[in-house]
Amino acid sequence: MQYKSQAVAKPYFIAAIILFVAQILFGLIMGLQYVVGDFLFPEIPFNVARMVHTNTLIVWLLFGFMGATYYLVPEEAETELFAPWLAHLMFWIFLVATGATVAGYLLVPYATLAELTGNELFPTMGREFLEQPTITKIGIVIVALAFLFNVGMTVLKGRKTVVSLVLLIGLLGLALFFLFAFYVPDNLVLDKFFWWWVVHLWVEGVWELILGAILAFVLIKVTGVDREVIEKWLYVIIAMALITGLIGTGHHFFWIGTPEYWQWWGSIFSAMEPIPFFMMTVFAFNMVNRRRRNHPNRVATLWALGTAVMAFLGAGVWGFLHTLSPVNYYTHGSQITAAHGHMAFYGAYVMIVLTIISYAMPMLRGRTSANSNKSQVMEMWSFWLMTVSMVFITLFLTGAGILQVYLQRVSDNPQPFLAVQDQISLFYWLREAAGVVFLVGLVCYIASFFVGSREPEAVIEPSGSAA
Amino acid sequence: MAQVFTKSMARNIFYGGSAFFLLLFLVLTFDTTKALPDRDNRGAITPEVARGKLVWEQNDCVGCHTLLGEGAYFAPELGNVYQRFGNSKDAIMGFIKSRPKEGIPGRRSMPQFNFSDEELSAIAEFLIYSSKINTAGWPPNIQG
Numbered sequence: 274m275q276y277k278s279q280a281v282a283k284p285y286f287i288a289a290i291i292l293f294v295a296q297i298l299f300g301l302i303m304g305l306q307y308v309v310g311d312f313l314f315p316e317i318p319f320n321v322a323r324m325v326h327t328n329t330l331i332v333w334l335l336f337g338f339m340g341a342t343y344y345l346v347p348e349e350a351e352t353e354l355f356a357p358w359l360a361h362l363m364f365w366i367f368l369v370a371t372g373a374t375v376a377g378y379l380l381v382p383y384a385t386l387a388e389l390t391g392n393e394l395f396p397t398m399g400r401e402f403l404e405q406p407t408i409t410k411i412g413i414v415i416v417a418l419a420f421l422f423n424v425g426m427t428v429l430k431g432r433k434t435v436v437s438l439v440l441l442i443g444l445l446g447l448a449l450f451f452l453f454a455f456y457v458p459d460n461l462v463l464d465k466f467f468w469w470w471v472v473h474l475w476v477e478g479v480w481e482l483i484l485g486a487i488l489a490f491v492l493i494k495v496t497g498v499d500r501e502v503i504e505k506w507l508y509v510i511i512a513m514a515l516i517t518g519l520i521g522t523g524h525h526f527f528w529i530g531t532p533e534y535w536q537w538w539g540s541i542f543s544a545m546e547p548i549p550f551f552m553m554t555v556f557a558f559n560m561v562n563r564r565r566r567n568h569p570n571r572v573a574t575l576w577a578l579g580t581a582v583m584a585f586l587g588a589g590v591w592g593f594l595h596t597l598s599p600v601n602y603y604t605h606g607s608q609i610t611a612a613h614g615h616m617a618f619y620g621a622y623v624m625i626v627l628t629i630i631s632y633a634m635p636m637l638r639g640r641t642s643a644n645s646n647k648s649q650v651m652e653m654w655s656f657w658l659m660t661v662s663m664v665f666i667t668l669f670l671t672g673a674g675i676l677q678v679y680l681q682r683v684s685d686n687p688q689p690f691l692a693v694q695d696q697i698s699l700f701y702w703l704r705e706a707a708g709v710v711f712l713v714g715l716v717c718y719i720a721s722f723f724v725g726s727r728e729p730e731a732v733i734e735p736s737g738s739a740a
Numbered sequence: 741m742a743q744v745f746t747k748s749m750a751r752n753i754f755y756g757g758s759a760f761f762l763l764l765f766l767v768l769t770f771d772t773t774k775a776l777p778d779r780d781n782r783g784a785i786t787p788e789v790a791r792g793k794l795v796w797e798q799n800d801c802v803g804c805h806t807l808l809g810e811g812a813y814f815a816p817e818l819g820n821v822y823q824r825f826g827n828s829k830d831a832i833m834g835f836i837k838s839r840p841k842e843g844i845p846g847r848r849s850m851p852q853f854n855f856s857d858e859e860l861s862a863i864a865e866f867l868i869y870s871s872k873i874n875t876a877g878w879p880p881n882i883q884g
């Protein structure tokens with residue numbers, strides 16, 4: 274760690290991991306409710322478990338992005354963070370707001386939570402992923418503003434690199450598009466149209482800039498490849514992300530009351546959205562192959578390569594699968610959507626956060642550059658367990674989705690929703706089993722912070738492969 | 741990437757390309773808002789429908805159901821529930837009203853929300869309004 278103030282990243286990463294555990298536990302609860310319908314009913318209805326699952330996901334990714342930013346910006350800007358105290362303060366505000374919101378979801382009925390937080394005065398609750406009470410949303414905006422100010426001032430007073438610039442543009446976009454969470458018109462079509470300005474323009478727009486910047490940073494560090502080369506790649510990747518992803522929003526405007534020309538715009542542009550993800554994969558492997566040195570933190574390199582591959586599979590391949598409007602006509606809102614949502618979120622955003630944690634945490638905990646071999650081996654186990662089980666979760670949901678679409682929407686005798694769900698329950702059981710393996714992987718991940726922490730750091734093995 | 745393709749070219753593609761397609765996206769958005777009145781059934785949005793939408797939101801119905809294919813995949817699509825229930829508002833209200841408090845052993849069940857008659861009517865009106873939005877022929881059939 275070159276700058277003292279990088280240490281503020283540590284609590285952000287720890288909070289991220291704790292919320293990750295909560296996310297997975299509630300995923301498993303829902304996975305069981307899919308097959309044992311009355312599990313925890315009526316104490317934890319499915320929709321409550323779902324908002325805990327998805328909201329903790331989004332919030333822990335945000336903690337991860339902020340931690341990543343606080344870690345890498347001082348190093349890129351070659352100066353201390355503008356106001357470390359502000360970063361600490363915002364950490365606690367964000368954590369308390371998250372805790373209170375999740376407690377609210379679990380302790381009172383959602384309608385009561387809406388009433389208690391005065392939702393009728395300024396209604397923003399009850400939309401997918403944006404279930405937070407209005408007051409929490411305002412809190413998020415305040416935290417984001419303070420965060421952007423702090424980071425922006427740091428970049429202004431220091432060295433301005435492409436990595437920190439791209440990261441900053443991405444974070445600024447994240448905050449700007451979140452403002453559409455406050456626009457909830459009575460008109461359902463307008464409501465849905467602009468809801469996607471948060472959701473799609475996040476994951477298939479500005480978040481890709483954040484993803485690209487963090488990946489570029491880690492690759493510069495672990496490969497020692499010339500910054501100029503990496504930055505050129507970064508520009509091309511994010512250019513393709515926005516060129517395809519902005520109009521690509523149209524793949525959500527096929528069937529929600531919007532004009533039919535979106536079937537053309539949406540299909541054509543979103544069909545090109547895999548390109549930036551593919552380039553990311555080529556980029557990551559290229560840089561690692563051209564590395565000028567071997568970094569002792571081998572597991573961080575593994576996460577970086579894994580991110581590139583899994584983001585391409587989840588977002589690129591599984592996204593393309595259902596993005597053309599004639600296909601989407603049948604798959605829209607089915608288990609195919611859930612399959613894609615899982616692998617894309619995991620492959621792109623979960624894995625990039627775990628990549629930067631893997632790279633930065635050893636230094637934040639006082640190592641010079643890497644954990645012990647023992648700890649790294651444990652972390653590699655967690656990488657494979659989580660990643661492979663996520664592949665299986667995706668495959669099982671895809672199987673469920675194909676059958677669902679056929680039985681409910683394509684066959685000559687379309688059957689009712691719940692009748693179809695009964696017939697495909699085997700796939701849901703398998704998904705739940707794969708989910709348990711995922712949890713085992715997560716336990717290994719947490720264990721990797723404790724095993725071998727008294728052993729000496731891993732060192733670079735002598736090797737002739739460095740080109 | 742060869743030397744002929746420089747970093748500043750890459751940067752210009754990023755700024756130029758993003759700005760161009762953002763602008764195009766805004767133009768298409770503007771055109772969409774012009775075209776919507778003919779498709780989105782806005783004439784039917786009475787105060788009761790608006791109230792129904794709020795009830796829909798404040799009980800997080802979308803946390804189990806899809807509406808026009810968006811939401812959760814645990815329970816049936818509701819964008820066409822009006823047609824599926826034989827164009828009957830009473831059937832929708834009756835269904836919501838009669839959910840067992842303790843659920844159905846071993847099976848998925850909708851919670852009992854204890855809605856007032858006024859809330860029940862509002863939410864049914866909201867679903868009726870939704871069912872008449874022009875969705876380009878989606879869903880493929882009545883099962884949603």
Ligand code: HEM
Pocket residue numbers: 401476477524525543544546547584587588589591592593594595596597601604605606607610613614615617618621622809810811
């Ligand atoms: C990392 C990037 C991505 C993430 C995290 C992501 C995540 C998601 C999620 C969570 C949904 C479900 C939204 C909902 O609940 O309604 C979704 C829907 C969708 N995604 Fe992605 N996605 C990504 C990239 C892509 C790409 C690159 C494509 C196309 C090539 C794509 C195509 C689609 C389509 C067509 C839908 C709508 C499915 C439907 O009609 O039900 N996604 N995505």
Ligand code: HEM
Pocket residue numbers: 297300301302303304307323326327330610611614615618619620623704705707708709711712811812813814
């Ligand atoms: C490990 C076990 C997991 C299980 C059993 C599980 C289960 C579920 C279930 C049942 C749903 C609700 C689907 C519905 O609406 O009907 C869901 C939604 C979701 N989960 Fe998970 N999940 C798990 C892990 C994850 C992970 C690791 C991620 C992120 C990387 C994730 C991200 C999501 C997202 C984004 C949604 C919303 C999907 C959409 O709207 O299409 N889940 N999950």
Ligand SMILES: [Fe+2]
Pocket residue numbers: 473477521522524525
């Ligand atoms: Fe999208």
